[in-house]
Amino acid sequence: MGPTSDTPLRPQDSGLLARVLAELGLRADALTLPAGAASAVPLPSHLAVGELAWTSIGAAAAVIAIAAAEGGHPLLPDPDLVASAYRSDRYLRVDGEAIEGFAPLSGFWRTADGWVRTHGNYPHHAAALRTGLRLRDGASPDEVAWVLRTMTSVQATTAVQAHGGLCVPVRQEHQHEDAVLRTTPLIQVSRLGDSRPRALPRPTTDSPLSGIRVLDLTRVIAGPVATRTLAFAGAEVLRIDPPLREEISWQHFDTGHGKRTALLDIVADRERFDALLADADVIVLGYRPDGLRRLGLDPRSLAARHPQLVVAQLSAWPGEDSARGFDSIVQADCGISWADSDDGHVPGALPAQALDHSAGYLLAAGITMALCRRAESGGSWYVRTSLRRVAAELLGMPRGEPRRAPEHEVRTQEFEVGGHRVTTVVPAVRWAGGPVQFAAPRPWGADAPEW
Numbered sequence: 001m002g003p004t005s006d007t008p009l010r011p012q013d014s015g016l017l018a019r020v021l022a023e024l025g026l027r028a029d030a031l032t033l034p035a036g037a038a039s040a041v042p043l044p045s046h047l048a049v050g051e052l053a054w055t056s057i058g059a060a061a062a063v064i065a066i067a068a069a070e071g072g073h074p075l076l077p078d079p080d081l082v083a084s085a086y087r088s089d090r091y092l093r094v095d096g097e098a099i100e101g102f103a104p105l106s107g108f109w110r111t112a113d114g115w116v117r118t119h120g121n122y123p124h125h126a127a128a129l130r131t132g133l134r135l136r137d138g139a140s141p142d143e144v145a146w147v148l149r150t151m152t153s154v155q156a157t158t159a160v161q162a163h164g165g166l167c168v169p170v171r172q173e174h175q176h177e178d179a180v181l182r183t184t185p186l187i188q189v190s191r192l193g194d195s196r197p198r199a200l201p202r203p204t205t206d207s208p209l210s211g212i213r214v215l216d217l218t219r220v221i222a223g224p225v226a227t228r229t230l231a232f233a234g235a236e237v238l239r240i241d242p243p244l245r246e247e248i249s250w251q252h253f254d255t256g257h258g259k260r261t262a263l264l265d266i267v268a269d270r271e272r273f274d275a276l277l278a279d280a281d282v283i284v285l286g287y288r289p290d291g292l293r294r295l296g297l298d299p300r301s302l303a304a305r306h307p308q309l310v311v312a313q314l315s316a317w318p319g320e321d322s323a324r325g326f327d328s329i330v331q332a333d334c335g336i337s338w339a340d341s342d343d344g345h346v347p348g349a350l351p352a353q354a355l356d357h358s359a360g361y362l363l364a365a366g367i368t369m370a371l372c373r374r375a376e377s378g379g380s381w382y383v384r385t386s387l388r389r390v391a392a393e394l395l396g397m398p399r400g401e402p403r404r405a406p407e408h409e410v411r412t413q414e415f416e417v418g419g420h421r422v423t424t425v426v427p428a429v430r431w432a433g434g435p436v437q438f439a440a441p442r443p444w445g446a447d448a449p450e451w
Contacts (some may be wrong), residue, residue, distance in 0.1 A: 004373030010418070016397070017055045018048075021062060023185045026370045029263055030410065038043065042085060042408050043351045046340050048397035052354060053086045054079070056260035057428045059187075062367040064233045065431035066207035067200060071149065075430040080408040085428035086352040091410050092254050093423040099250040104141045105129055106328065108170065108337070108347050109148045109156075115170040115347055117332035118160070121248060128165035166329055170347045173395060181318065181392035187366040188384045189373075192299060197309035197378040198281075198372060205433030208232030212371060213451060215240065215276055217266075217297075219247060219284030220326065221353055222387065224255035224315050225360025227284055228368060232427055232438060238276065240264050240449060247444050253422045256441035262449035266295065272449060276309040277302075279451055282310040283365055288324065303380035310370045312363055312383040318351050321339030327356040330387045335395065355387040361429070362390070418443035 026294035036316035041050030057077045065074040084091060091099045105120030120126035130139050133147045135155070159295050201211025209230060215238040216227040224239075229236040237259040241247060252261070266273040277283065283302065285292060292298045292313075299311040316325025330350065331337050337347035360383050370381035412424045417440060424439055 016051060017058050019188055020055060023187060024063060024189060024365060033360040036384035042079065042083045045351055046261045046395050046399055046402055049350055049354050050359050051354065051397060052394050053082050056358035058363040060229055060361045061431050063368045063428045064208055064429065067203060067368050068205045068431060068433065069203050072186045075432060077428055081428040083408055084410045084425040086357050088254050088425045089413060091425050092250060092356060094250060094253060095421050105144060109145055111148050111151055111153045111156055114147065114153045116156050116167050117170055118331050119166040119326045125166055128163045129160050132160035132163040132165050142425060143162055143233045152225065153208040164406050166324055168329050168333040170332045170340055171335055171338050178392040178395050181389055182396050184389065186385065186389060186393055187362040189366045190371055190382050192303035192380040192382045195378045195380060197375055198308050199375045208437060210234035211428060212281045213279060215280040216284050218284055218314060221255060222252060222359040223284055223286040223358055226363040228255050228257050229361060229364035229429055232362065239264060239451065240444060253417060253441055254424060257438035260447040261442050261444050263445045264449040269290065277306065277448065280309065282312060284312045286314050298346065299382045307380050308374065310367055310374065310381045312367050314359060314363055315386045316430065317388045318386045325387065327353045327387060330355055330391055332451060333390045334388060339395065355390045355401050358390045359385050359387055399420045413437050415440040
């Protein structure tokens with residue numbers, strides 16, 4: 001009989017999951033997976049996307065179960081739920097209509113000597129792309145394609161990036177770089193400073209993070225998936241966005257479940273932001289490291305001011321000089337687009353925004369473990385991963401020919417959000433005694449910036 005969502009999670013037979021749990025300080029030998037559990041996830045790819053998805057969600061479920069009251073235990077992730085959650089944007093419906101995940105200026109483009117990948121979902125990124133290519137406002141995709149065919153990939157990348165746009169050459173794999181990255185933890189959890197222990201406020205089997213306050217400074221997919229998972233476990237999540245950079249509506253509908261959402265200029269109204277931070281247990285950061293330093297929000301500065309804070313940082317690239325990036329951009333730059341190409345001549349893409357989703361679930365696992373450690377031994381804690389680190393892991397996993405994905409059940413739930421009828425998938429993270437549905441998203445920016 002195959003694995004079901006009612007099977008206890010026992011990870012010693014899954015190498016990757018066992019290793020992730022060990023990185024988090026958990027004893028994997030205390031928990032035996034049925035053979036083939038991870039490979040049963042219907043996400044066809046040359047790369048082991050299904051196993052990566054299953055592992056990431058399983059890690060979050062395992063750690064949340066530990067945080068739950070006595071008797072809570074993780075449940076083996078359901079392969080159908082994992083596949084649906086990993087591709088939640090494909091099943092999202094707003095007023096009955098499917099959404100288009102990529103804007104017209106986001107995609108692969110031929111150049112004079114190869115291919116580039118661009119990202120123009122946000123209006124300011126699309127504008128920067130056109131400016132870098134010396135095109136008029138509103139220039140069409142056909143005009144962009146024509147200009148790029150006259151440029152080399154390096155010329156195109158240099159021109160677009162010089163104006164703040166997102167464009168990278170579609171590269172082959174960096175095998176040495178990947179091997180080096182795989183020597184580092186997939187999810188880093190480290191102590192930043194000392195303080196007295198602080199118990200989890202009101203842990204219960206259905207709401208183990210109840211009473212935990214999470215300040216969410218992330219956008220797009222990966223960070224919001226992490227904080228959505230924390231909200232699902234009962235945390236009070238307050239998402240803060242800048243007033244002049246509206247979020248893409250479908251992204252918030254897809255990942256905003258259970259959170260409050262407010263607009264605040266954290267530079268102009270720093271006193272108000274600092275008051276929020278003073279009462280937070282966790283801050284989740286999605287800004288680039290250099291931007292965090294300018295704002296005084298780098299991890300060590302935060303820990304010095306708030307000795308019991310858990311600081312979680314997510315970036316596209318590892319290191320302290322991380323540049324802008326999105327899942328699709330990292331896929332192209334690190335060699336995934338060629339590794340998952342159907343013919344070796346036209347770049348391909350993974351069957352999901354796999355780097356985003358795995359990074360989000362892993363970050364949620366790391367944050368929850370840091371809260372457990374704070375409860376046991378005190379201290380401020382640092383949690384970090386990057387899309388590029390997740391990519392290196394995927395590129396090092398066993399490969400095969402993609403199999404046609406079987407039809408699988410997609411379970412959904414429906415909400416009314418700001419006058420819209422929104423249909424989303426149900427959660428894939430499960431633990432004994434936990435809920436089986438998300439709480440509704442709030443309209444983006446509709447709440448006051450206060451706890």
